Amino acid sequence: xxxxxxxxxxxxxxxxEYYLPGHRTCAxxxxxxxxxxxxxxxxxxxxFVGPTGCMYVANTSYACGPWAVPWTHAQxxxxxxxxSGIAEAFKMMIKKGKIKDEYPNIICMAGDGGSIDIGxxxxxxxMYRGHDVLFVMYDNESYANTGIQTSxxxxxxxxxxxxxxxxxxxEAKKFFPKDPMAIFCGGGHPAVKYxxxxxxxxxxxxxxxxxxxxxxxGPAFLHVQCPCPKGxxxxxxxxxxxxxxxxxxxxxxxxxxxxxxxxxxxxxxxLKPVEEYLQTQGxxxxxxxxxxxxxxxxxxxxxxxxxxxxxxxPAR
Amino acid sequence: xxxxxxxxPFAAIVPSPTVSNEHMVTGxxxxxxxxxxxxxxxxxxxxxxxCPDACVDFSKDEGVDFNxxxxxxxxxxxxxxxxxxxxxxxxxDFDE
Amino acid sequence: MPIKKRGTGLTAVADAWQLADIDVTAxxxxxxxxxxxxxxxxxIANGLMKCEMVHGEGEHAQFSIAHGASMAGARxxxxxxxxxxxxxxxxxxxxxxxxxxIQALIADRTLDPxxxxxxxxxxxxxxRDNGWIYGWAENAQESxxxxxxxxxxxxxxxxxLPQIVAMDGYFVxxxxxxxEMPDQEQVDKFLPPFKPQFRLDVNNPVIMGPQIEPxxxxxxxxxxxxxxxxxxxxxxxxxxxxxxxxxxxxAPFVEEYMTDDADMVFLLQGAHAVTCRSAIxxxxxxxxxxGMCRLRWFRPFPDTALKAILPKFKVVGVVDTNTSYGAxxxxxxxxxxxxxxxxxxxxxxxxxxxxxxxxxETITHEEFFKMAEMMKMTLEAGRIIQDxxxxxxxxxxxxxxxxxxxxxxxxxxKE
Numbered sequence: 035x036x037x038x039x040x041x042x043x044x045x046x047x048x049x050x051e052y053y054l055p056g057h058r059t060c061a062x063x064x065x066x067x068x069x070x071x072x073x074x075x076x077x078x079x080x081x082f083v084g085p086t087g088c089m090y091v092a093n094t095s096y097a098c099g100p101w102a103v104p105w106t107h108a109q110x111x112x113x114x115x116x117x118s119g120i121a122e123a124f125k126m127m128i129k130k131g132k133i134k135d136e137y138p139n140i141i142c143m144a145g146d147g148g149s150i151d152i153g154x155x156x157x158x159x160x161m162y163r164g165h166d167v168l169f170v171m172y173d174n175e176s177y178a179n180t181g182i183q184t185s186x187x188x189x190x191x192x193x194x195x196x197x198x199x200x201x202x203x204x205e206a207k208k209f210f211p212k213d214p215m216a217i218f219c220g221g222g223h224p225a226v227k228y229x230x231x232x233x234x235x236x237x238x239x240x241x242x243x244x245x246x247x248x249x250x251x252g253p254a255f256l257h258v259q260c261p262c263p264k265g266x267x268x269x270x271x272x273x274x275x276x277x278x279x280x281x282x283x284x285x286x287x288x289x290x291x292x293x294x295x296x297x298x299x300x301x302x303x304x305l306k307p308v309e310e311y312l313q314t315q316g317x318x319x320x321x322x323x324x325x326x327x328x329x330x331x332x333x334x335x336x337x338x339x340x341x342x343x344x345x346x347x348p349a350r
Numbered sequence: 351x352x353x354x355x356x357x358x359p360f361a362a363i364v365p366s367p368t369v370s371n372e373h374m375v376t377g378x379x380x381x382x383x384x385x386x387x388x389x390x391x392x393x394x395x396x397x398x399x400x401c402p403d404a405c406v407d408f409s410k411d412e413g414v415d416f417n418x419x420x421x422x423x424x425x426x427x428x429x430x431x432x433x434x435x436x437x438x439x440x441x442x443d444f445d446e
Numbered sequence: 447m448p449i450k451k452r453g454t455g456l457t458a459v460a461d462a463w464q465l466a467d468i469d470v471t472a473x474x475x476x477x478x479x480x481x482x483x484x485x486x487x488x489x490i491a492n493g494l495m496k497c498e499m500v501h502g503e504g505e506h507a508q509f510s511i512a513h514g515a516s517m518a519g520a521r522x523x524x525x526x527x528x529x530x531x532x533x534x535x536x537x538x539x540x541x542x543x544x545x546x547x548i549q550a551l552i553a554d555r556t557l558d559p560x561x562x563x564x565x566x567x568x569x570x571x572x573x574r575d576n577g578w579i580y581g582w583a584e585n586a587q588e589s590x591x592x593x594x595x596x597x598x599x600x601x602x603x604x605x606x607l608p609q610i611v612a613m614d615g616y617f618v619x620x621x622x623x624x625x626e627m628p629d630q631e632q633v634d635k636f637l638p639p640f641k642p643q644f645r646l647d648v649n650n651p652v653i654m655g656p657q658i659e660p661x662x663x664x665x666x667x668x669x670x671x672x673x674x675x676x677x678x679x680x681x682x683x684x685x686x687x688x689x690x691x692x693x694x695x696x697a698p699f700v701e702e703y704m705t706d707d708a709d710m711v712f713l714l715q716g717a718h719a720v721t722c723r724s725a726i727x728x729x730x731x732x733x734x735x736x737g738m739c740r741l742r743w744f745r746p747f748p749d750t751a752l753k754a755i756l757p758k759f760k761v762v763g764v765v766d767t768n769t770s771y772g773a774x775x776x777x778x779x780x781x782x783x784x785x786x787x788x789x790x791x792x793x794x795x796x797x798x799x800x801x802x803x804x805x806x807e808t809i810t811h812e813e814f815f816k817m818a819e820m821m822k823m824t825l826e827a828g829r830i831i832q833d834x835x836x837x838x839x840x841x842x843x844x845x846x847x848x849x850x851x852x853x854x855x856x857x858x859x860k861e
Contacts, residue, residue, distance in 0.1 A: 044394065044395050044396060044398075044399045045394075045395055047395075047399060049408075051404045053404065054367055054368075054369065054370045054371055054404060055370040055371065055376075055403050055404050055405050055417055055419070055420035056367065056370045056371025056372065056373070056374040056375065056376065056420055057371060057374055057376070057403070058374055058376070059402065059403075061379060061380075061422035061423060061424035061425075062402060062422075062424035062425070062426050063402045063424075064402070066402040066403065067400065067401075067402035067426075070401075070402060070403075070404055071399075078648060079648050080648065081646045081648065083514070090657070091657055094653065094655075094656030094657045095374065095656075095657050095659075096373055096374065096656075096657070096658065096659045096662075097358055097359075097362055097364055097373070097656050097657070097658045097659065097662055098364060098367070098371055098372075098373035098374060098653070098656060099364070099366070099367075099371065099653040099656050100367065100370075100371045100374070101366055101367075101651070101653065102366050102367060102368055102651065103366065103648060103651050104366065104646040104647060104648060104651040104652060104653075104654075105366070105651075105653050105654070106514075106517055106646060106653075106654035106655055107540075107654060107655030107656065108510070108514075109510070109536055109537065109540060111506060111510075111536060112506060112507065112510035112536075112537070114507075115502065115503075115506070115507040115508075115510035115511050115514065116510050116511070116513055116514035116517075117514060118500055118507075118511050118514065119470060119472065119500065119510065119511035119512060119513060119514025119515035119516075119517075119518070119522065120514040120515065120517065120518045120646060121514075122470050122498040122500050122511075122515060122520075123469060123470050123498075123514065123515035123516075123518035123519065123520035123522065124518055125498060126469040126470060126496070126497065126498045126520065127469055127518070127519060127520055129496070130467075130469070130496055132469070132519075132639070133519065135647065135648070135649075138646075138648055155503055155504065155506075155507070156503070156506075156507055156510065158503070159502070159503035159507060162503075163500065163501065234400075237399045237400065238399075263424075269425075270422075270424040270425060270426070271424055271425030271426055271428060271429040271438075272429060273402070273424070273426055274400050274426055274429065274430050275429060275430075354661075355661050355662070355664055355665045356659055356661040356662045356665070357662075357665060358658060358662040358665055358666055360545065360606075360643070360644075360669075361543065361544055361545040361606075361644075361654070361655075361666075362654075362655065362656060362658055362662070362666055363644045363652050363653070363654050363655075364652065364653045364656060365651070365652055365653075366651035366652055366653055
């Protein structure tokens with residue numbers, strides 16, 4: 035495994051941009067910020083695979099795009115498979131001497147749908163087969179590009195176009211989300227030696243996790259929470275603040291799994307009540323106390339599952 | 351009258367931009383303009399790292415500057431500034 | 447020196463892929479195509495081929511893997527059969543529209559239901575509107591030769607389109623036959639290395655497959671439309687060059703058999719041509735002036751060639767080994783395409799549709815005889831007596847003496 039060059043402070047982050055100004059993402063877009071930070075961390079020798087989703091549609095409108103490095107579209111279904119093909123093509127062409135390239139960083143930038151829902155099969159197979167690709171799941175917790183429909187990552191209680199609240203279904207979305215880290219890095223994909231969660235609210239941590247994932251020979255997985263002003267219904271200037279609040283309330287946990295060993299990136303001393311997070315977003319505006327309590331109980335159970343020792347707010 | 355179509359390169363494969371994507375200028379979305387108080391600014395670069403549109407320029411000599419050609423006016427820079435040095439001013443207050 | 451071999455259509459294509467020095471291939475098991483991957487896997491394991499075989503998790507992934515490899519600049523292949531071909535459907539247009547000249551081998555197979563392993567052209571014809579170029583081989587040798595010719599045409603900088611080497615499942619893919627594996631030097635002379643103008647290259651970065659404005663969509667589709675005309679020109683040139691280098695001369699679009707004085711012809715594609723020729727020899731003895739036109743290409747469809755050829759005849763019996771339920775004419779895809787090809791040609795023949803050879807059945811001599819007899823009735827009537835004939839199901843001929851005579855003749859020969 036190559037050693038990743040770590041970034042210690044914001045000031046140390048590379049100046050050079052590879053995700054440039056000029057894209058049709060919404061003002062305050064969390065996934066766009068993630069893209070910029072990831073491109074910055076990975077640098078020039080990088081190829082992005084962009085399956086359909088916000089980061090395809092909003093970035094490439096009108097036959098153009100904001101990347102200074104090679105980028106290709108993939109279907110929402112097949113980022114993992116296209117990434118696999120690119121990886122093995124480079125390996126074989128380099129081996130045969132057909133090209134002089136250095137093996138590139140290959141990064142699949144898939145949304146939650148393209149990673150854990152319709153794209154799950156291809157992502158899983160890529161990780162099983164051990165291709166040297168970093169699979170990034172930029173998670174804005176919905177199918178946002180199509181106008182905010184529920185995905186497996188949409189939290190319990192969130193309103194989306196497909197899960198509107200009403201007298202018969204007062205809590206809006208009824209299911210609790212999938213756990214991608216458990217799916218990809220919980221031992222079910224032995225070739226994945228590095229996986230991490232990250233957030234756009236913690237940019238240095240995110241960039242270092244990108245570099246660690248890329249330095250890892252073989253597949254790596256990064257699950258990045260990306261608040262979405264449009265989908266979550268909050269003012270565009272609060273994207274980072276809400277990302278932080280998610281971590282402070284236990285709606286998002288920041289950790290790495292390296293060779294199966296868990297390492298906390300941010301260890302909250304105390305979790306704030308989940309209600310503080312819910313209040314910031316219109317998608318939760320309809321929730322009644324019993325629904326909030328149900329979410330708090332879910333957070334508290336997650337804390338236990340993840341083995342985090344932290345005082346918990348009471349689940350009413 | 352025959353319709354005019356836009357020509358696209360082979361298979362819609364287009365060159366990657368190097369500085370900015372000239373085909374998607376977004377500065378006209380903005381209705382609140384970020385304005386930095388350079389006296390207050392500590393040059394911590396927090397606004398720079400958090401801009402989703404890479405529209406905060408920074409140099410040691412000039413400090414913080416905004417790329418108004420592309421800045422969408424989201425206000426993230428203003429919200430993350432630890433010393434409150436970035437205000438958001440209505441675009442109509444400016445002549446240009 | 448070329449090597450005389452005994453093998454199948456699948457080993458023959460494995461030979462072609464070996465000679466073409468493919469870089470990446472993507473596998474997933476489904477009968478009958480799957481034997482080609484088993485063959486390639488063996489050759490990789492034994493060091494005969496330097497190629498990465500990626501085991502896809504399904505056909506959708508296979509085609510996606512090959513697509514990715516092609517964008518990276520590799521010569522990439524894959525393949526499938528039956529429902530597997532259908533499962534990959536989403537990927538066909540992006541691959542062709544992205545102008546990635548991967549090659550797929552499809553050993554065709556009936557779609558479900560029923561669960562049937564047998565050959566049928568339906569699944570491969572289903573993707574006819576996606577911009578791939580393809581045609582059916584009738585035996586192992588032609589499979590190998592088609593693979594090389596298709597690479598050459600598909601990878602041509604003026605073309606850049608994915609190709610399907612199609613073959614009838616089992617009849618071509620699994621029956622052992624003699625063929626010749628060309629010499630590496632011949633292949634190197636014929637097929638230059640794959641060097642796409644654009645690939646994923648960090649030193650020359652490009653954006654592939656962006657969204658577009660509505661006004662850009664039709665021009666892109668126009669490009670994909672006109673390139674098919676260029677493919678036709680290339681087919682003529684490449685088929686001729688192939689003949690010069692390898693000594694095997696193919697008709698570029700339509701092989702004619704005993705058509706010189708024929709007033710009726712069977713029109714078909716693929717392996718059933720073998721039985722058809724043999725049936726024609728009996729029919730000739732029985733006095734039928736019948737011949738055969740075998741299509742070497744389905745996309746682009748050889749309409750120009752058919753416009754020139756078919757008016758020589760009075761009746762054309764199109765044999766569809768596929769289903770297109772509810773299609774115009776009530777038969778299959780070939781009937782529709784053939785009729786459309788010559789619909790505006792003066793002196794066009796009567797075009798009769800026959801559906802036969804479904805579900806992996808051979809089209810027997812007897813069935814060809816029946817069709818010939820029905821064509822003769824059509825000829826004599828000077829009009830289509832009955833459209834939508836499914837042979838053995840709704841034949842419009844009574845038990846006619848000529849057919850019985852022909853059947854007897856076959857029976858005697860078999861003794």
